[in-house]
Amino acid sequence: MKLHLLHTNDLHGHLEHWDVIRTFLIDRQDTYRNLNEPVLTFDIGDAMDAVHPMVEATQGKVMVDIFNEARYDKVTLGNNEGLNFTKETLAALYQAADFDVIIGNLRDGRTQEPLPWAKPYDFIEVDGLQVLVIGLTAPYQTYPLNGYLIQMPDYALGEIFKQTHKEQSADLTILLSHLGIRTDRKLAQQFPELDVILGAHTHHVLVDGEEVNGVMLGAAGRYGEFVGEMTLTYDAPKHNWSIEAKAHSIEQLAERYKLPVQNDRYRAKGEAYLAEKIISTQSPGLYVQELSGQHSFIHFALEAIMQETNLDLAVLNSGLFLSDLPEGHVTAKQIHEALPHPMHLAVIEMQGWQLLELLEEMDSQAEDLLYQMINGLGFRGKIFGELVWSGISYHDVSQNWSVHSRPIETDAIYRFATVDHLWFLPFFPSIDRYGQPELRFPKFLRHVVQEHLNTLYTD
Numbered sequence: 001m002k003l004h005l006l007h008t009n010d011l012h013g014h015l016e017h018w019d020v021i022r023t024f025l026i027d028r029q030d031t032y033r034n035l036n037e038p039v040l041t042f043d044i045g046d047a048m049d050a051v052h053p054m055v056e057a058t059q060g061k062v063m064v065d066i067f068n069e070a071r072y073d074k075v076t077l078g079n080n081e082g083l084n085f086t087k088e089t090l091a092a093l094y095q096a097a098d099f100d101v102i103i104g105n106l107r108d109g110r111t112q113e114p115l116p117w118a119k120p121y122d123f124i125e126v127d128g129l130q131v132l133v134i135g136l137t138a139p140y141q142t143y144p145l146n147g148y149l150i151q152m153p154d155y156a157l158g159e160i161f162k163q164t165h166k167e168q169s170a171d172l173t174i175l176l177s178h179l180g181i182r183t184d185r186k187l188a189q190q191f192p193e194l195d196v197i198l199g200a201h202t203h204h205v206l207v208d209g210e211e212v213n214g215v216m217l218g219a220a221g222r223y224g225e226f227v228g229e230m231t232l233t234y235d236a237p238k239h240n241w242s243i244e245a246k247a248h249s250i251e252q253l254a255e256r257y258k259l260p261v262q263n264d265r266y267r268a269k270g271e272a273y274l275a276e277k278i279i280s281t282q283s284p285g286l287y288v289q290e291l292s293g294q295h296s297f298i299h300f301a302l303e304a305i306m307q308e309t310n311l312d313l314a315v316l317n318s319g320l321f322l323s324d325l326p327e328g329h330v331t332a333k334q335i336h337e338a339l340p341h342p343m344h345l346a347v348i349e350m351q352g353w354q355l356l357e358l359l360e361e362m363d364s365q366a367e368d369l370l371y372q373m374i375n376g377l378g379f380r381g382k383i384f385g386e387l388v389w390s391g392i393s394y395h396d397v398s399q400n401w402s403v404h405s406r407p408i409e410t411d412a413i414y415r416f417a418t419v420d421h422l423w424f425l426p427f428f429p430s431i432d433r434y435g436q437p438e439l440r441f442p443k444f445l446r447h448v449v450q451e452h453l454n455t456l457y458t459d
Contacts, residue, residue: 001127001236002037004028005174007228009044009200009220011063012080013052016264017224017250018066024227024253025070038126041071044200044219045078045137045178048085050444051340051380053333054270059089062266064097072099074122076135076176078200082106083140084342086442087147091117102135102176105156107149121160123168129234132170134160137178138201142420145441153179154190161193172232172241174198181219188215195241196230209245216243225250274333279450282457285327288318288338291388297321297338301445302390304452305417309347309440312391313403313416319374319385320419320445330453339446340380343419347438353410354434359401361428362387363394369427377424391416419445 006025025041032039047067048060055062060081067075075097081090087108094101094117104120107113114120124131136153143150151159157175164170173195177184180202188197194215199206203222209230210217220228226247233242254261286297293299298321302314323338350358372384394401401408408414422428423437431437443451 001129001234003126003131003172003232003234004032004037004039005196005198005218005228005230005232006039006041007044007198007218007220007230008042008047008224009178009198009228010046010078010203010222011043011049011224012046012222013049013055013063014223015052015054015062015066015266016262017254018266019263020250020254020257020259020261021224021227022066022070023257023259024248027257028229029071040073040124040126040131042133042174042176042198043067043072043075044176044198045076046080046200047075047078049080050084050342052267052270053274053336054266056332056336057270057273060085060093061096062270064093068096068098073124074100074102074133074135074176076178077101077103077106077118077137078178079138079140080342082137082148083142083146083441084444087115091115094118102133103137104134104160105136105139105151105153106143107151109144109147109149112149120156121164123164123170126172129171130168132164132173133176134173135176135178138180142439145439153177153183153187157187157191161191171234171239172196177201180204181217184217185212188212188217196232196243198228198230205247206245207247209243216245218245218247220247227253271333274336275331277332278329279332279335280330280453280457281328281459283325283327283330283453284457286325288321288324291318291386297325298388299390300452301339301449302388304449305345305419305445306390307452308443308448309345309417311347311415311417313389313414314391315387315389315416315418315422317369317385317387317422319381319383320379320421322381325453330457332450335446335450335453339444339449341378341419341421341445342380343378343421343445344443345440345445345448346418346420346423347415347440348418348423348431348435349413349415349438350430350434351410352408352412352414354430355414356401356408356410357434358428358430359392359394361430365427374425378419378421 101118199219
């Protein structure tokens with residue numbers, strides 16, 4: 001008996017390759033079913049990234065729709081789904097899904113029970129064989145802030161195996177792993193019950209798979225640049241599987257189906273939806289290049305996050321701001337283009353001497369960071385840019401830092417607002433060492449800026 005697995009991961013809302021991906025998936029499904037060979041289709045998380053205007057405009061619904069269209073069977077959650085959308089939003093989205101959500105290490109933070117709109121694992125009967133499918137996601141420490149209880153992958157997997165061993169034996173066990181390649185290799189060594197790990201999170205590509213301790217690992221990179229496939233052949237007398245894995249490049253598939261490699265027909269539609277939403281009718285005009293004054297975009301954003309957090313100190317980096325906002329009418333499309341980052345606000349508390357250490361870290365790296373290329377960790381721009389404070393300044397004559405024109409007191413407590421991006425980056429270890437960051441969910445930076453603009457400058 002042959003079983004075929006098709007898998008995608010880390011699409012991050014990149015739909016420019018979707019026509020090719022969908023064509024391949026449906027073609028493969030139809031081909032194998034015509035041969036009476038079962039086929040299962042999976043996504044391994046981080047599909048819903050609101051950097052894409054259609055994902056933003058539909059709050060992720062477009063991804064559910066296209067997965068339904070391509071006949072997915074099971075999906076698991078990545079950190080983008082789990083941290084950038086509320087539980088209520090996901091519950092509403094997945095009500096329309098023709099596929100199951102499988103997530104074994106994320107629970108409701110209040111009840112500590114499995115999520116009502118998902119399953120920790122599932123058995124699928126395939127030609128009389130029992131296929132066990134488990135899903136796990138990266139254990140970010142920020143999950144409790146979004147109302148979840150997160151479990152470490154090895155603990156959760158052990159508990160699932162204890163439970164499933166009581167229910168029935170599995171002829172094949174597949175892990176949908178949004179955990180990263182290093183964790184996948186570790187789990188393959190730790191859990192001999194596993195047969196297949198379909199991986200994600202670290203955007204790795206395993207062109208021909210990778211076998212670890214008898215477990216076949218597969219992964220298909222990022223952004224739909226590859227699509228994964230495995231063919232499993234079951235030897236009934238020996239009760240074992242032989243597995244072949246392949247990651248198909250999108251260029252090869254586009255050539256096979258005579259389709260353009262890039263054709264994002266969803267982007268224009270999403271932009272049109274966002275353009276219809278008027279945020280402000282009397283905007284003063286906010287400009288990226290102006291780092292001070294009434295038309296400074298970054299200073300307006302600093303005011304917005306201080307208002308949101310009820311603080312009087314804040315810092316942001318200028319590289320976050322990708323385009324200007326015009327004078328007069330401003331739409332949700334323009335704000336999304338200017339601030340596409342899925343970043344939450346963070347409140348940092350430090351003693352004065354700790355804040356001085358952070359300021360020294362920032363000052364010593366200012367020149368290097370000005371044109372430092374940045375990728376990931378919630379950042380969707382190009383360069384880091386310049387750090388701009390509101391409420392904190394440096395005096396060249398006295399060579400001292402001050403807060404609202406007063407010298408920083410070493411034993412005093414200071415709280416300032418920023419974005420989680422500055423905490424996640426490796427440049428400022430003082431934030432993690434001393435700061436006790438408090439993240440604010442569920443709004444992104446752009447949503448806070450949008451609300452502030454709407455409040456101040458709308459008829």
